[in-house]
Amino acid sequence: MQPNRRIRPRRVAALASVAVLTLAVSTSAGTGHLTAGTSTVAGAGPVSPEHPSALRPCMISGRSTVQMSEGIPTARGYARSTGTVRGLTLMVDFPDTPGRGRALDRFAEFFPQTRDWYRTSSYGRLDYRPETPIRGWLRMPKSFRAYGIERGAPFDPGYRKLVEDIVVAADPKVDFRSYDFLNVLVTPNAGPSALDTVLSVTFAGNAEAPVADGVSVANASFVYSRQDDGSGTYHRTGYRVLPHENGHVFGLPDLYTAEGGGAVGHWDIMSEDWGANNDLLGWHKWKLSWLDDAQVRCAAGRGTAEYVLTPLAREGGPKLVFVPLNRRTGYALELRTREGNDEAVCRPGVLVYKVDADVDTGMGPVKVLDSREDSGGCTRSPNVHAELSDATFGPGEEFVDEKRGVRVAVVGVDLTGAYRVRVSRE
Known part of the structure; x- marks a missing residue:
C-alpha cells in the first residue's frame, strides 16, 4: 500500500480509508472475530435465515481469520439490515474548531438522502431512521489536534479516547439502548480537507468499544471533512460517504484496493462512494x-x-x-x-x-x-x-x-x- 500516492481524488480517499478502517479489533471496518452481544441494542445483528438446501453450495464462507468476509451468512455482531433500524446521529465539534452554522445543517448534508438511498437499495426492507436527540453541536473536551487522529492505526488511542469522550458527553441526554448504531458527523472545519486525505472510518463489531447504558457502542461510523473533490457535484454526491460507512455496520467489506476502484469500479458503493449515484451488488x-x-x-x-x-x-x-x-x-x-x-x-x-x-x-x-x-x-x-x-x-x-x-x-x-x-x- 502506498498511502501518499496521489492518483485521483477518489483513490486518495480510498487509500486513506484502508488505513483507518483497521481500527476495529485491528481489522478493516470489522472482523470475523466477533463475539455475541457486541451489538448496540438487544436482538441486533444480521438476519441469518435458514436457507434451502439447493442454495447451500452457493453459500461460500471464509476462514475464521478473514476480516469482514463476503461469506453468507454474515458473522454476528453487526447491526440489523432489515426492518426498522435507528441510527443515533451526533454532530460533534471541538474547542479549537467550533461548528460553523447550525448543527442541523450538517445533519441535512446526509439526510434524508442516506435514508432514501437505503430505502431504494433494499426495496423498502430497511427502514433507516436517523435520530438526533441532541440538536446542537456536541462539544468535545479537547481540541481535534489533541486526539492525534491522522490516518489511524490498529488500536489507535486517539480514536479510543474520542469515542469515550463522545459517550460521556452524550450520555446525559441519550439512552444508547434505543439505537442500533452510531453516526458521528464531525464539523467539516476539523481535520484536513477531503482533497488531501479522508479520515472517515467505521468501527463495526468492535469488541473493545465503550459501554453506555449497559450496551456496547460497537458499530459506529465517523464522517469528517466534506466529500467535495472539486468536481462541482457535491450538492448531489457529498452525502454518499455515509451510506458507504454504514455499509460496514451492516457487515459489508471495502471493495476498493490499494490501487483504488480498479477491482469493482462504480458497480457498488462499497467500492466507489464519490461521483454519480450507484447501488450495491446483488x-x-x-x-x-x-x-x-x-x-x-x-x-x-x-x-x-x-x-x-x-x-x-x-x-x-x-x-x-x-x-x-x-x-x-x-x-x-x-x-x-x-x-x-x-x-x-x-x-x-x-x-x-x-x-x-x-x-x-x-x-x-x-x-x-x-x-x-x-x-x-x-x-x-x-x-x-x-x-x-x-x-x-x-x-x-x-x-x-x-x-x-x-x-x-x-x-x-x-x-x-x-x-x-x-x-x-x-
Whole structure:
C-alpha cells in the first residue's frame, strides 16, 4: 500500500480509508472475530435465515481469520439490515474548531438522502431512521489536534479516547439502548480537507468499544471533512460517504484496493462512494437479506441451464445467479440497468464478477470481469472508474473461464427488459 500516492481524488480517499478502517479489533471496518452481544441494542445483528438446501453450495464462507468476509451468512455482531433500524446521529465539534452554522445543517448534508438511498437499495426492507436527540453541536473536551487522529492505526488511542469522550458527553441526554448504531458527523472545519486525505472510518463489531447504558457502542461510523473533490457535484454526491460507512455496520467489506476502484469500479458503493449515484451488488443484497432465496439461483451442477435475470434495481423477480467454484469462491451474475440508485450505468447488461469469501476487506474480495478490456469505458461522469463502466455483457456475448470449465452466455432480452443467460459447466 502506498498511502501518499496521489492518483485521483477518489483513490486518495480510498487509500486513506484502508488505513483507518483497521481500527476495529485491528481489522478493516470489522472482523470475523466477533463475539455475541457486541451489538448496540438487544436482538441486533444480521438476519441469518435458514436457507434451502439447493442454495447451500452457493453459500461460500471464509476462514475464521478473514476480516469482514463476503461469506453468507454474515458473522454476528453487526447491526440489523432489515426492518426498522435507528441510527443515533451526533454532530460533534471541538474547542479549537467550533461548528460553523447550525448543527442541523450538517445533519441535512446526509439526510434524508442516506435514508432514501437505503430505502431504494433494499426495496423498502430497511427502514433507516436517523435520530438526533441532541440538536446542537456536541462539544468535545479537547481540541481535534489533541486526539492525534491522522490516518489511524490498529488500536489507535486517539480514536479510543474520542469515542469515550463522545459517550460521556452524550450520555446525559441519550439512552444508547434505543439505537442500533452510531453516526458521528464531525464539523467539516476539523481535520484536513477531503482533497488531501479522508479520515472517515467505521468501527463495526468492535469488541473493545465503550459501554453506555449497559450496551456496547460497537458499530459506529465517523464522517469528517466534506466529500467535495472539486468536481462541482457535491450538492448531489457529498452525502454518499455515509451510506458507504454504514455499509460496514451492516457487515459489508471495502471493495476498493490499494490501487483504488480498479477491482469493482462504480458497480457498488462499497467500492466507489464519490461521483454519480450507484447501488450495491446483488451479492450484497442477498447477504443483507434484501433478496429472497427464491430470487437467487445456484448453478452448482454440471451441464447447461438457462436462467432469467430481471433488472437489479426493480423489486421482485429473479436477481442473482451464482456459480460456485469451491466452498470459498464463485461467479455472480446480475442485470444492471440505469434506474433506481444506478444513475451512472452507461451500458446496461449482465454484470459478471468473482466473489472470494477468503479475501480480507480492502484486499479485493470481489473482482468484476470486464467484457471490454482496455476500452476506456463509456462514462465521463466525474469520479467514476471509467474502464469498468462498460464491463457488462450484452446479448450475443459470453464470458469463458476455460481453466474451470465455466461458460456464461447472454442469449437474449425480452420486451420487459429481462435477460436470459446460459450457464455451462464441464
